[in-house]
Amino acid sequence: MNIWVYIDHFKGSVLPISWEAVGVAKSLGATVTGLVLGTGVDSVTQQAFEYGADAVLMSDDPALTDFRAEVFASTISSMEAESPDAIFLPTSMRGRELAALLAIDLKTGVLVDVTSVELSGDMLVVTRPIYSGKIFQKETCTSKPQIVTLRGRAFPKPTPTAGKTGEVKKVAAKPEAITNVEGYTASEGGVSLTDAGVIVSGGRGVSNNPSLQPPAGLDEKAAEIWRAQQGFRLVGDLASVLGAAMGASRAAVDAGYVPYSHQVGQTGKVVSPDLYIACGISGAIQHLAGMRTSKVIVAINKDADAPIFKLARYGVVGDLFVILPELTEAFKKKLGK
Amino acid sequence: MKIVACVKQVPDTAAKVAVDNGKVAWGDAPLVINPWDEYAVEAALQMKEAQGGTVTAVTIGGPSSADALKHALAMGCDDAVHINDPALAVLDTQAAARVLAAAVKKIDGVDLVFFGKEAVDGNSGLVASQAARLLGFASLTLASVVKFDNGALRVERATDDGRQVVTAKPPAVLSIAKDYGDPRYPSFMGIRKASKAVIPTWTLADLGIAAPVPVISTLEILNPPSREVNCEIIAGTPGEAAENLVEKILEEKVL
Numbered sequence: 001m002n003i004w005v006y007i008d009h010f011k012g013s014v015l016p017i018s019w020e021a022v023g024v025a026k027s028l029g030a031t032v033t034g035l036v037l038g039t040g041v042d043s044v045t046q047q048a049f050e051y052g053a054d055a056v057l058m059s060d061d062p063a064l065t066d067f068r069a070e071v072f073a074s075t076i077s078s079m080e081a082e083s084p085d086a087i088f089l090p091t092s093m094r095g096r097e098l099a100a101l102l103a104i105d106l107k108t109g110v111l112v113d114v115t116s117v118e119l120s121g122d123m124l125v126v127t128r129p130i131y132s133g134k135i136f137q138k139e140t141c142t143s144k145p146q147i148v149t150l151r152g153r154a155f156p157k158p159t160p161t162a163g164k165t166g167e168v169k170k171v172a173a174k175p176e177a178i179t180n181v182e183g184y185t186a187s188e189g190g191v192s193l194t195d196a197g198v199i200v201s202g203g204r205g206v207s208n209n210p211s212l213q214p215p216a217g218l219d220e221k222a223a224e225i226w227r228a229q230q231g232f233r234l235v236g237d238l239a240s241v242l243g244a245a246m247g248a249s250r251a252a253v254d255a256g257y258v259p260y261s262h263q264v265g266q267t268g269k270v271v272s273p274d275l276y277i278a279c280g281i282s283g284a285i286q287h288l289a290g291m292r293t294s295k296v297i298v299a300i301n302k303d304a305d306a307p308i309f310k311l312a313r314y315g316v317v318g319d320l321f322v323i324l325p326e327l328t329e330a331f332k333k334k335l336g337k
Numbered sequence: 338m339k340i341v342a343c344v345k346q347v348p349d350t351a352a353k354v355a356v357d358n359g360k361v362a363w364g365d366a367p368l369v370i371n372p373w374d375e376y377a378v379e380a381a382l383q384m385k386e387a388q389g390g391t392v393t394a395v396t397i398g399g400p401s402s403a404d405a406l407k408h409a410l411a412m413g414c415d416d417a418v419h420i421n422d423p424a425l426a427v428l429d430t431q432a433a434a435r436v437l438a439a440a441v442k443k444i445d446g447v448d449l450v451f452f453g454k455e456a457v458d459g460n461s462g463l464v465a466s467q468a469a470r471l472l473g474f475a476s477l478t479l480a481s482v483v484k485f486d487n488g489a490l491r492v493e494r495a496t497d498d499g500r501q502v503v504t505a506k507p508p509a510v511l512s513i514a515k516d517y518g519d520p521r522y523p524s525f526m527g528i529r530k531a532s533k534a535v536i537p538t539w540t541l542a543d544l545g546i547a548a549p550v551p552v553i554s555t556l557e558i559l560n561p562p563s564r565e566v567n568c569e570i571i572a573g574t575p576g577e578a579a580e581n582l583v584e585k586i587l588e589e590k591v592l
Binding site for chain 2 (some may be wrong): 008010015043066067068069070073088091092094096097098099100101103104105108109110111112115125127129130131132133135136137138139140141142143178179180181182183184185192197198222235259260261263266267274275280285286289292293296297298302309310311312313314315316317318319322323326327329330331334
C-alpha cells in the first residue's frame, strides 16, 4: 500500500500533526511518501525522512513560497500518475482546503478530521466525530486515492531517527494562480490551542469577583470587562507557569472578555490536550463538545452542580479568585519555577 | 454585483444529539439555518450594501429546508432557490458541491458565492473550496475581513500560524469565519416579506445534471467513546486544595 503524506509547514516550521500522520501511515504497513512543497525545503525534507517517510516528492519553486491552495493542489494532482492508495493531510486550515481541491481534481472524496484509521482489505476505514463530537461516524471512501485529513493529537507522534535519508524525487510546480498572497501577520504569540498539551480556560465566572472595585468612571459593561480582565490575568498566570495555552468559553468570548481566537467549543476550536483546567466554566453542551477528548479534565467552579464536573477527573468547588493564585503558587513550588 | 449565499438546514446546536437505531436523532429540537451560514448571509448582504446588486440564497434539501431560505430572506436576501430532488437524499461534500456549482452556473453571471465555515452537523468544511474548484473560481476560505476595491477582493483569513492577507479577482467563492462580525437579526418587515415569498424549486432536471454519485459511504453511527470518570472533589482550605490538586495532577503524568 502506498500512502502520501502532505507535510504541512509554514516557512519551514512543520505542524506536528504532519509527523503524527506519517506515524499512522507507517503503522498501517504502508510505503510512505512525504509531499514537501515550498521554497528552501531541504530541512523539511530531511525531517520527513527522520520521522519515517520512505521517499519524498519535493517541489521547490518560488510559486510555492506562499500557501495558495489552487497552486499546491495542481502541483500535487500533476503527480497523479504515481497513483497512491491514500493521501493523508493534517486537519489544518491548509490541509483541509488542499484536501477539498485534491478530491475534485482526482475525482474522489475526503474523510475529514478522523480520529482513528484501520485497514479493511486494501481500503481504509476511519472514525470521525460529527456534530462536534456528540456523535462518531465510521465511514470509508469508495474511490482511490482515499483522501484523509487527520485530527491533531489524536495519534501518537513517532520518534525521529536522526540522519535517516531516502530517495528525493523532484517535481515541477504548476504555478498558475488565481489568488495572490499580500502578506501575513503573525499570531498574537502564546501557545496554539490545537497543538497545546495543556490548556487553562476561563468562562463567564471569571468576571464574577465581587471584591474587586473597578476604577471610577466605567459604565456597567466596561466595569464587567475590567473585572473579567483581572480574572483572566489569574487564568493566564497559571497558564504561563504550566507552559499552557489559554482558552475561553463562548460566553466569555461573546461578552468581550477575550478574543475569539481563544474560544474552545462547538463554534470555536476543538481541542484535545493532556490536561484541561476549566475555571469558572459551567460546561454548556457546546463547550463540552470542544474539549471532551482531553485526557485529564480539572474543573474549578463555585457551583457544585455545574455540568463540567460530570466530565472532570478532579474538581474543586470554590471561589476561583482564591484558588487560582494558590494553585499557581503550588505549581511554581513543585515545578521549581 | 451578483451574489449567491449557500445555506443549509441543520438541527439546533443546543439539541441533545444521540444514536437511535443506527441513525442520528435530535429529539424534538428545532431545525434551524446552520449558524455559520448566517455569517455567510451577513457578509453577502454587506457586500451588496457596499457595491449594489442582488443576493440569492440557495439550499439543497427536502421540503422543510425552505425555512432556512426564509430565514435568509428575512435577513435581507433578494430571492432564493430551493434545490429539492429525491435523488439528492444522500450526498457527500463533492456531490453537494457539484449540485451547487450547477446552480451557480444556472443563475449565470455570478460574481461571488458565500458559504459558512462549515455545517454544524457534518463538520466537513469542504464544500466551499470544492465548489470553487469545480467552477474555476478563486477559493478564499475562513475570511474574517472582506473588502472590494478597484475590482479586486481583499480578504484576511486566520491560518494555522497567524493571519494571511489574500487578494483575488471575482468570480470567487468565500467562506466566512466567526470573527467577521455578528450576523444581523431578521427585521419585522423582513419576516413579513419572507413569509409571503414564493420560492422556486429546482430539480436535477432543471439544473441539467445527472445525480452526482457520492463516494463517501457511512458504515456506522456511534455514540462517542464513553468517558468513565468519577469526579474526585478535592476539599480543604484553598491552600490545601491547591496543594492536593497539584499532587494529583503530577501523579497523572500529564505535564
